[in-house]
Amino acid sequence: ILDDPDLKDIDPTILKHCHAAAAMCILEAGKQKADIAAISTCLEDCKLDKERIEQFCTEYQKNKDALEILLGSIGRSPLHITDVSWRLEYQIKSNQLHKTYQPSYLVTLNVENSDSGSHPDVSFSCTMEQLQDLVGKLKDAAKSLERATQM
Amino acid sequence: CSFFEGKLNVSVDTIQHGVEGLSYLLTESSKLMISEIDFQDSIHVLGFSDELNQLLLQLYLDNRKEIRSILSELAPRLPSYHSLEWRLDVQLASRSLRQQIKPAVTIKLHLNQNEDQTAQVLQTDPSTLLHLIQQLEQALGEMKTNHCRRIVRNMK
Numbered sequence: 436i437l438d439d440p441d442l443k444d445i446d447p448t449i450l451k452h453c454h455a456a457a458a459m460c461i462l463e464a465g466k467q468k469a470d471i472a473a474i475s476t477c478l479e480d481c482k483l484d485k486e487r488i489e490q491f492c493t494e495y496q497k498n499k500d501a502l503e504i505l506l507g508s509i510g511r512s513p514l515h516i517t518d519v520s521w522r523l524e525y526q527i528k529s530n531q532l533h534k535t536y537q538p539s540y541l542v543t544l545n546v547e548n549s550d551s552g553s554h555p556d557v558s559f560s561c562t563m564e565q566l567q568d569l570v571g572k573l574k575d576a577a578k579s580l581e582r583a584t585q586m
Numbered sequence: 587c588s589f590f591e592g593k594l595n596v597s598v599d600t601i602q603h604g605v606e607g608l609s610y611l612l613t614e615s616s617k618l619m620i621s622e623i624d625f626q627d628s629i630h631v632l633g634f635s636d637e638l639n640q641l642l643l644q645l646y647l648d649n650r651k652e653i654r655s656i657l658s659e660l661a662p663r664l665p666s667y668h669s670l671e672w673r674l675d676v677q678l679a680s681r682s683l684r685q686q687i688k689p690a691v692t693i694k695l696h697l698n699q700n701e702d703q704t705a706q707v708l709q710t711d712p713s714t715l716l717h718l719i720q721q722l723e724q725a726l727g728e729m730k731t732n733h734c735r736r737i738v739r740n741m742k
Contacts, residue, residue: 468685506683516710519718521725529661534619538729559697561667569670570722576672576691580712
C-alpha cells in the first residue's frame with residue numbers, strides 16, 4: 436500500500452495504522468465466523484458511515500471463503516500424508532543369501548509438514564501379507580468414517 | 587574349546603579350525619541352497635568316511651532353513667512394516683478459526699528397523715485416505731497379473 440500512487444498523499448504512519456486495523460478487523464471476523472449483521476453492528480459502533488460499511492461488507496463477503504480456508508490451515512498438526520507410491524519387486528538373491536525368490540513391496544508415503552512444508556517421506560518395505568493387513572486396516576478406518584458421516 | 591581339548595585329546599587350534607570349517611561349510615551350502623547331490627559331491631573330495639558324509643548331509647538338511655532365515659537378516663533392509671493403528675478425529679476449533687468441522691484420520695505406523703521398533707504419528711484427510719486405499723489395492727493386484735505370474739514361474 437505504501438507504493439500505491441493514490442495513497443501517496445497520506446502520512447505513511449497513518450496508512451500503516453489503517454492497514455493494521457482493517458486487517459485485525461477482518462481476521463477477527465473470519466476467526467469468529469461472524470455474519471454480515473454482526474460486522475455491520477460492530478462497524479456502526481466504530482462510527483463508520485453506511486456507505487463505507489456496505490462497501491466493507493460486500494468485499495468481505497466476496498473473500499470470506501478464501502479467508503476461512505486460510506485461517507483453517509494455520510496451526511500445528513501431525514505430518515500430513517498427501518500421496519503414496521509403491522514398488523513391487525521380486526527378490527532373487529543377495530550377497531548373503533541366494534535363491535530367495537520372494538515378492539516384496541516398497542511403499543513410500545509422501546508427507547507434508549504444516550510448518551516447514553517439506554519433510555523426508557516415510558518409506559518402508561513389506562510382504563504381500565503385511566500390505567494386505569495395512570490395506571485392511573485403512574479400509575476399516577474408511578468404513579468408520581462413512582458410518583460417522585451418516586449419523 | 588579347551589573343555590573339548592581334554593575330552594578329545596586334540597589341540598585348541600584344531601578344534602577351533604574344525605568348528606570354523608564346519609560352520610563355513612554349512613553357511614555356504616545354505617546360502618547357495620545346493621541340492622543333496624551337490625552337497626555330497628562337494629564333501630566327497632574331503633576324503634571322509636561314508637558315515638561321516640551322511641552325518642554332514644543330515645546336519646545340512648536339518649539346519650538349512652534356520653541358517654537361511656538368519657542370513658536373510660543380514661541383507662540391506664529398509665524399515666519394514668510392523669502394524670498400524672488408526673483413529674478418527676474431528677477438529678472443531680483452533681486458535682485461528684472457530685466453529686470448524688474438519689474430519690481427519692490419525693494413524694500410528696509401527697515400523698521395525700534393525701530390531702528397533704519405531705512409531706510414527708501421521709494424519710490424513712478422508713479423500714486422501716480413499717486415494718491411498720485405491721492405490722495400495724492396485725499394488726496388491728499386481729502380483730496376480732499374468733506378467734508377474736509368468737516371471738515367478740520362470741524364475742525358479
